[in-house]
Amino acid sequence: MSKEFRVRIAPSPTGEPHVGTAYIALFNRCFAKSRGGKFILRIEDTDQGRSTAQSEQSIFDSLNWLGLSWDEGPDVGGPYGPYRQSERLELYKKHVQQLLDTGKAYKCFCTKDDLDSLRKRQEFEKRPAVGYFASDSPCRNLSESEVEEREKRGLPFVVRLKVPNEDPDGEITFFDHIRKKDISRKYSEIDEQILLKSDSFPTYHLANVVDDHLMDISTVVRGEEWIVSTPKHVLLYKAFGWDCPDFYHLSLLRNPDKNKSKISKRKNPVSLRWFRAAGYTPQALLNFLALMGYSRISEGKTKEELASLEMFSIEELIKEFDPDRISSSGPAFDYEKLGVINDSYMQSMSVEEFCRYQNDRLVYLMEYLGELAPEVKNRFRRFDREVCHVTDFLFRMKMNYSPQEFSKVKIAPKETAAMLKTIQKNFKDNAVSINSVAEFKNVIAEIIGNNGFDNRAAHMALRVAMVGSAESLPLYESMSALGVYRCISRIDEAVTFLNSLS
RNA sequence: GGCCCCGUCGUCUAGCGGUUAGGACAUCACUCUUUCAAGGUGGAGAUCACGGGUUCGAAUCCCGUCGGGGUCACCA
Numbered sequence: 001m002s003k004e005f006r007v008r009i010a011p012s013p014t015g016e017p018h019v020g021t022a023y024i025a026l027f028n029r030c031f032a033k034s035r036g037g038k039f040i041l042r043i044e045d046t047d048q049g050r051s052t053a054q055s056e057q058s059i060f061d062s063l064n065w066l067g068l069s070w071d072e073g074p075d076v077g078g079p080y081g082p083y084r085q086s087e088r089l090e091l092y093k094k095h096v097q098q099l100l101d102t103g104k105a106y107k108c109f110c111t112k113d114d115l116d117s118l119r120k121r122q123e124f125e126k127r128p129a130v131g132y133f134a135s136d137s138p139c140r141n142l143s144e145s146e147v148e149e150r151e152k153r154g155l156p157f158v159v160r161l162k163v164p165n166e167d168p169d170g171e172i173t174f175f176d177h178i179r180k181k182d183i184s185r186k187y188s189e190i191d192e193q194i195l196l197k198s199d200s201f202p203t204y205h206l207a208n209v210v211d212d213h214l215m216d217i218s219t220v221v222r223g224e225e226w227i228v229s230t231p232k233h234v235l236l237y238k239a240f241g242w243d244c245p246d247f248y249h250l251s252l253l254r255n256p257d258k259n260k261s262k263i264s265k266r267k268n269p270v271s272l273r274w275f276r277a278a279g280y281t282p283q284a285l286l287n288f289l290a291l292m293g294y295s296r297i298s299e300g301k302t303k304e305e306l307a308s309l310e311m312f313s314i315e316e317l318i319k320e321f322d323p324d325r326i327s328s329s330g331p332a333f334d335y336e337k338l339g340v341i342n343d344s345y346m347q348s349m350s351v352e353e354f355c356r357y358q359n360d361r362l363v364y365l366m367e368y369l370g371e372l373a374p375e376v377k378n379r380f381r382r383f384d385r386e387v388c389h390v391t392d393f394l395f396r397m398k399m400n401y402s403p404q405e406f407s408k409v410k411i412a413p414k415e416t417a418a419m420l421k422t423i424q425k426n427f428k429d430n431a432v433s434i435n436s437v438a439e440f441k442n443v444i445a446e447i448i449g450n451n452g453f454d455n456r457a458a459h460m461a462l463r464v465a466m467v468g469s470a471e472s473l474p475l476y477e478s479m480s481a482l483g484v485y486r487c488i489s490r491i492d493e494a495v496t497f498l499n500s501l502s
Numbered sequence: 503g504g505c506c507c508c509g510u511c512g513u514c515u516a517g518c519g520g521u522u523a524g525g526a527c528a529u530c531a532c533u534c535u536u537u538c539a540a541g542g543u544g545g546a547g548a549u550c551a552c553g554g555g556u557u558c559g560a561a562u563c564c565c566g567u568c569g570g571g572g573u574c575a576c577c578a
Contacts, residue, residue, distance in 0.1 A: 012578045047577055112576085128504040131574060158576055179507075189505060197576040204578045228506055228573045251508075252572075260570065288514095297516050297525055310514090310526050327515075329508050330571065337514070337527045347540075 005037025007219050009070075010208065012044040013056035016271035019333075020223065020253055020263065021059065023289050025068045027250060027326065028221045030290075030314065032071075034321035037218070041073030042211060043084045046201050051086070062272035066282045067314065080215040085207045092202040095210050095240070096159050096195055104239040105195055107157045108132075108139040109150050131191035134165040140192070159196040161205075161236060163187050172231045177248045179328050185231040193232050205229065209236040212245060221248040224330075225262070248323065250293060256332040263333050266485045268397075277368035278395035279361055284342040286314050291341075292331040296320070311344060335397045365391065371437070372481055375473045393467040394481055399490065401468055401497040408470040409460045416461045417498040423447050423462065424491040427484055434484045440476040465494035 007028045011021045032039040041063070045051035060075055072078025082088055099105035110118075115132070122130040134140060140162065142150075150157070164170060164187050173184040195206040202210070212220060227249045237244045254260035255267045263270055269278075275285055287310075294317070296309045349357065366373040369391065376390050409416050426447050427434060434443055448458050463475050466487065472478060479487050 010578085014578080044578060050577070115576090126503090129574070130504090156576095176507090183506070185505070191574080194576055199576075201576085203576070208578090223572095224507070225572060225578095231506095249507085254571080256513075258570095262572075291514065291526085293514095295515050295525095329515095331514060334513050334527075340527060343540090 003218055004216065005032060005035040005219065006040060006215070006217050007032045007037065007221055008040035008042050008212070008215065008217050010042045010044045010211075010222075011059050012047060012050075012204075013052060013059060014047065014050040015055060016265070016273060017055070017059045017062040019270045019272055019275065019289075022063065022066055022068065022272055022285070023253055023292065024221065024223060024250060025063055025066075026286060026289050026314070027248075027293065029068050029070075030318050030321045031219065031221060031248075031323060033318045038071040040078070040080070040215060040217070041070040041083065042215070043074050044204060044207065045084060045086045046204065046207055048086075048199065048201060058273060062276070065272070065276055066286060068286075085202070085211065088207070088211065089201070091214065092196070092207055092210055093200070096202075096206065099161070099195070099239055100159065102239075103162070105159050105161050106140055106142070107147055107151075108137070108160045108192075108194075109142075109155050109157045110139060114138075129189060132160070133188070133191050134163050135188075137192060156198040158194045158198050160192040161195050161232070161239065163190045163192055163235065172234055174230055174234050174244065174247055176227070176230075177246055177323065178250060178326055180324075183227065183230070185228075190231055190235070193229075195236075205232055205236065209233050209240075213237070213240070213242050217245050219246045219248065221250065224249045224251050248326070250326065251328055251330040253292060254330045254332045256334055260330060260332050265483070267489065268333065268335070269486070273368055274395075276361075277365045279358075279365075280338065280342050281345050281357065283313060284338070284345040287312060287345075288338045288341050290314070290317055291337075292333070293326050295325060295327065311341070369481065372473060372477045375477065379473065390473060393469075393472070393478065399468050399493050399497070401464070401494065403501055405464045405468065405470050406461075406498065406501075409457050409464060411454070411457050411461075413498040413501045416457075417495045419451075419453055419458060420461055420465055420491045420495055420498075422451055422453075423458070424488055424495075427488050427491075431484050431488070435480075437476045437480045440479045444476070465491055 009021065009025045009028050011018075029039045031037075043056055043059075045056070056074075063069070070076065072080060072083060074081075074083040077083075096105065100107070110132075118132070118136060119130050122136075137160070139160075168188060169186070170188075171184045171186045172190070173182050175181070176183050193205050194203050196202055211217075230247060230249075234244055253263040255263050257267065261267075265271070269275070290312070291310060296312065346354065366376070369376060379390055403413075406413060406416060411419075423444070426443060430443060434440060444458070444462070447453070448455055459475060460470060462479070463472050464470055466472070466475070466478055466482060482490070
């Protein structure tokens with residue numbers, strides 16, 4: 001039988017739809033379409049605690065907004081369904097049993113405490129690596145009767161994959177098509193991965209391998225963060241006696257700061273909903289994302305050709321897509337260049353297209369704003385400006401502070417800066433719990449009380465720091481819409497500005 | 503820290519043994535425009551992370567060092 005070219009993306013429905021998901025989806029889709037293959041969407045909702053239906057829906061919505069549609073998936077169906085892992089539990093159980101029967105996996109009865117003390121011991125012995133290795137496993141060689149006895153007592157267990165341990169120097173190798181080289185890892189450095197959790201849900205590793213095989217995935221295009229666990233996956237394919245797909249590990253999008261860490265919401269907006277509400281067009285975002293990992297520039301082009309080579313549609317990309325041209329170094333996400341590309345797409349629109357686009361965008365923006373939407377609407381006349389002007393603070397990456405606005409705090413810039421610093425420290429200490437309008441209100445009141453700040457000055461300082469203006473939407477709501485991490489970095493920006501006023 | 507990956511202008515990149523190291527964004531200057539953008543022209547900006555090799559010749563191949571990132575969960 002001839003092998004069909006099939007790729008997939010497998011996001012997990014937790015939290016906001018991530019720009020990284022779109023990045024991976026883009027390359028998967030281009031790859032598939034350029035080969036006349038299929039692009040599949042599979043929902044990896046094996047984390048019972050964190051997966052939500054709402055998050056799943058916003059993955060669908062965001063990807064559809066971008067035009068990154070899929071040929072098979074939970075919503076559109078397909079011949080390899082179901083496409084939601086929570087609906088495939090029986091399949092995983094069956095396959096785990098197969099591994100158990102063939103001695104490739106075993107039941108492990110170690111408790112959380114056992115694992116903790118194992119790690120402590122490894123740290124105490126100054127072992128180079130900590131983890132549940134074959135040599136550390138008390139459960140690996142349990143006799144059949146011992147296992148039976150424990151099960152009878154109702155002890156909870158997980159199922160772990162056996163890593164070959166006969167040859168101390170043995171290693172496993174796979175070929176990475178982005179880096180165009182073999183990547184190897186020693187067996188002795190691979191821990192015995194949990195396949196089935198004690199809630200009898202599969203882990204990512206098991207579900208992913210089983211599904212990729214069952215869904216006939218020929219090519220895996222995913223993020224670089226999976227490179228280290230790929231040997232485990234290869235081991236699993238081998239344990240089942242299956243062929244491995246081809247692996248393409250895309251390098252990760254990075255924060256544009258000097259360290260270039262993996263792009264994260266702690267430092268920058270990453271939600272696709274944010275980009276949409278901010279007024280980036282799908283074509284611009286896609287074009288920009290493609291540029292991050294793919295270059296069409298090559299030798300022998302004329303000057304005219306070179307000038308327009310960075311502006312292209314996904315259709316054009318598909319037409320000439322060459323996976324060998326995907327770059328292997330981690331690109332910094334340049335919000336400024338995104339803006340420039342977006343401008344350029346705006347200019348190429350007709351007036352009619354522009355109106356249609358902005359109308360849709362306004363509707364979406366209000367939905368995105370949620371409880372803030374009525375406030376925005378109410379201020380429309382008072383501000384006598386565009387609605388978007390009032391919400392601009394949410395979408396700008398760099399503030400444009402003015403001394404006049406900060407003068408309305410009515411205390412010296414230095415004092416204002418110190419006050420903001422204090423507030424910021426409290427935000428940092430409690431970041432995870434500050435996630436609602438009410439929380440912002442409580443925390444700010446508490447800080448003001450504890451430090452004896454002037455109530456009015458503190459609020460005005462925060463308002464100007466957050467929005468750049470003494471006139472704004474309600475403060476707590478604005479801060480909540482911004483999210484605590486962006487509030488924190490905005491205070492940094494404000495403090496820098498205030499200190500520059502001598 | 504162990505292991506893995508990556509390393510060309512500030513940023514995204516071209517380059518695959520011989521180039522004045524090319525382009526794009528940002529930046530600067532000039533220009534066009536009744537203004538502001540856009541457009542046009544030009545400039546500056548990279549000892550190709552560093553140190554050793556191999557070679558007549560290295561950004562390109564090899565080794566080492568350094569730097570950055572990723573990963574070490576009953577999360578994906």
